Amino acid sequence: MVTDLNQNMQNPTGAEKTPDVLAVSVRETAALGQVNISGHRQELRRNFGLLSVCGVGLVTGNVWAALGGSIVVALYNGGPPGAIYELIAVAVFYAFITASIAELASAMPASSGVYHWAAITAGRYGRVCGFFAGWLNFLAWIVGTASISAIVGNQTVAMYATVHAGFVVQKWHVFVSYLIFTWICCATVLFANKALASLANLGMFFVIAGVVITIIVCSVMPHINGTPYASSDFVWKDWENATGYSSDGFAFLAGMLNGAYALGTPDCVSHLAEELPNPSVNVPKAMVAQMSIGFLTAIFYLIAILYAINDFPAVVGSGTLPVTEIYRQATGSRGGSLGLLILIFIPTFLCCVGCYITAGRMYWTLARDNATPFSSRFARVSPTFHNPFNATLFCGIVATVLGCIYVGSSTAFSAFVGCFVELATLSYLMPILPHLLSRRANVTPGWFWMNGVTGYVVNIVTCLYIIVFDVIFCFPYALPVDAKSMNYTSLITGGLCIFVTAWWFARQSEYVGPKSVVMRKEGEIMSHGEVGNLAAETRYAE
Numbered sequence: 001m002v003t004d005l006n007q008n009m010q011n012p013t014g015a016e017k018t019p020d021v022l023a024v025s026v027r028e029t030a031a032l033g034q035v036n037i038s039g040h041r042q043e044l045r046r047n048f049g050l051l052s053v054c055g056v057g058l059v060t061g062n063v064w065a066a067l068g069g070s071i072v073v074a075l076y077n078g079g080p081p082g083a084i085y086e087l088i089a090v091a092v093f094y095a096f097i098t099a100s101i102a103e104l105a106s107a108m109p110a111s112s113g114v115y116h117w118a119a120i121t122a123g124r125y126g127r128v129c130g131f132f133a134g135w136l137n138f139l140a141w142i143v144g145t146a147s148i149s150a151i152v153g154n155q156t157v158a159m160y161a162t163v164h165a166g167f168v169v170q171k172w173h174v175f176v177s178y179l180i181f182t183w184i185c186c187a188t189v190l191f192a193n194k195a196l197a198s199l200a201n202l203g204m205f206f207v208i209a210g211v212v213i214t215i216i217v218c219s220v221m222p223h224i225n226g227t228p229y230a231s232s233d234f235v236w237k238d239w240e241n242a243t244g245y246s247s248d249g250f251a252f253l254a255g256m257l258n259g260a261y262a263l264g265t266p267d268c269v270s271h272l273a274e275e276l277p278n279p280s281v282n283v284p285k286a287m288v289a290q291m292s293i294g295f296l297t298a299i300f301y302l303i304a305i306l307y308a309i310n311d312f313p314a315v316v317g318s319g320t321l322p323v324t325e326i327y328r329q330a331t332g333s334r335g336g337s338l339g340l341l342i343l344i345f346i347p348t349f350l351c352c353v354g355c356y357i358t359a360g361r362m363y364w365t366l367a368r369d370n371a372t373p374f375s376s377r378f379a380r381v382s383p384t385f386h387n388p389f390n391a392t393l394f395c396g397i398v399a400t401v402l403g404c405i406y407v408g409s410s411t412a413f414s415a416f417v418g419c420f421v422e423l424a425t426l427s428y429l430m431p432i433l434p435h436l437l438s439r440r441a442n443v444t445p446g447w448f449w450m451n452g453v454t455g456y457v458v459n460i461v462t463c464l465y466i467i468v469f470d471v472i473f474c475f476p477y478a479l480p481v482d483a484k485s486m487n488y489t490s491l492i493t494g495g496l497c498i499f500v501t502a503w504w505f506a507r508q509s510e511y512v513g514p515k516s517v518v519m520r521k522e523g524e525i526m527s528h529g530e531v532g533n534l535a536a537e538t539r540y541a542e
Contacts, residue, residue, distance in 0.1 A: 077255025079240025
């Protein structure tokens with residue numbers, strides 16, 4: 001398998017080479033084999049179109065279902081008004097993040113995503129910045145995958161408990177369910193690569209249909225059953241600060257973690273850039289569709305379920321999945337609650353599949369640049385299944401290990417999965433901050449580009465949000481603090497950063513790093529985005 005243009009193509013005649021950029025003519029590229037913007041040969045089939053990649057983004061983001069699965073954080077940090085306003089505030093900031101990475105994705109549509117972008121925007125520091133961005137992004141996705149598997153495990157046990165009164169949930173029940181669905185989702189990605197695009201379209205239907213049905217049921221059933229709705233003051237005004245912090249403002253800021261977890265996957269479709277046509281245009285479009293539809297479905301879903309609450313203490317005291325109790329109060333029956341849980345379970349299950357798609361491809365892109373242990377094995381694309389089989393399998397094994405930690409200590413496991421927001425945003429910061437500090441001069445604009453002062457303002461707000469809130473999200477969830485209730489996110493994030501640093505020093509002599517390919521076309525230099533689009537067009541022409 002050819003993994004590096006610089007190593008395997010021996011700088012063909014007429015090609016100009018620098019440590020980070022290769023200029024190759026279109027004719028030379030055709031003679032040497034299909035090369036994508038990352039400097040690697042095109043090995044993955046382009047099975048996705050705009051609609052299916054939007055489906056992957058919507059399903060992997062799965063905002064309303066993720067919000068329902070983790071709503072307990074927001075309920076403690078402000079009650080119903082906190083949940084609503086914190087989601088809106090997070091959505092504003094994530095709009096800036098999405099715009100910042102969308103223009104990079106348009107200019108450099110590579111499956112490596114932030115890993116590739118950081119290597120280019122950071123100039124002469126690109127190797128180290130790209131290395132850290134890639135590893136932090138992979139670690140974010142692997143703990144995010146584990147967290148979604150945990151939500152699926154809790155949902156299945158909750159569905160069983162809903163129809164079996166007196167059933168006492170044990171941690172091993174959730175663990176067994178966690179393992180079953182971890183490997184079902186992983187196996188789906190491993191063995192059904194051709195069906196993933198169709199599965200994404202199906203998942204998009206379930207995401208939208210599920211939220212519409214849930215909103216209708218939660219809005220109508222209390223009236224049919226004659227049970228009272230929550231008051232508008234309860235939903236919009238009655239602040240409930242159960243964190244122990246004296247400052248309601250700080251409780252609000254800390255409570256934004258729930259919304260950040262739900263909305264925090266704007267880069268997921270960028271990892272499919274080498275598997276769809278016209279990626280310079282389609283990846284930014286998919287990002288916008290994912291974030292806008294995700295927010296709209298989440299906010300209407302949230303309002304509907306909050307108005308359906310008639311016993312708030314029962315909700316906050318119902319355990320790790322309070323949405324089960326909310327559904328019971330909304331429908332007035334265990335059977336109705338089960339039906340709504342099924343509607344939230346299906347998108348969450350498909351979300352887990354999407355997480356394995358993203359995590360596996362992220363690890364594969366690191367491996368093909370010698371950034372991982374046993375790179376030659378993990379950089380392989382299966383000739384049978386036409387996917388990064390070994391890299392995806394490795395992700396399943398890591399997720400299983402994280403699940404074993406859950407059995408030993410739910411606090412330790414919560415700390416791991418709580419790192420998702422921290423690690424993901426830090427990986428976004430790695431390309432965006434150098435892009436800003438270099439005066440946005442190291443990137444050739446793609447189809448989507450923010451000109452003038454707009455780009456600077458968006459990038460500045462993005463960087464400030466990430467820096468400030470990555471500190472806030474490390475504070476304890478509530479006061480007073482003991483060993484069991486402590487927020488270990490900072491400890492785990494710091495430990496993983498130390499691991500990446502140590503691995504950098506151990507691997508830097510063998511690490512290749514991404515290359516930016518710029519092709520000549522009739523004496524002109526094509527933009528990065530045009531290269532990605534040309535690669536897709538050439539593939540279809542073949």
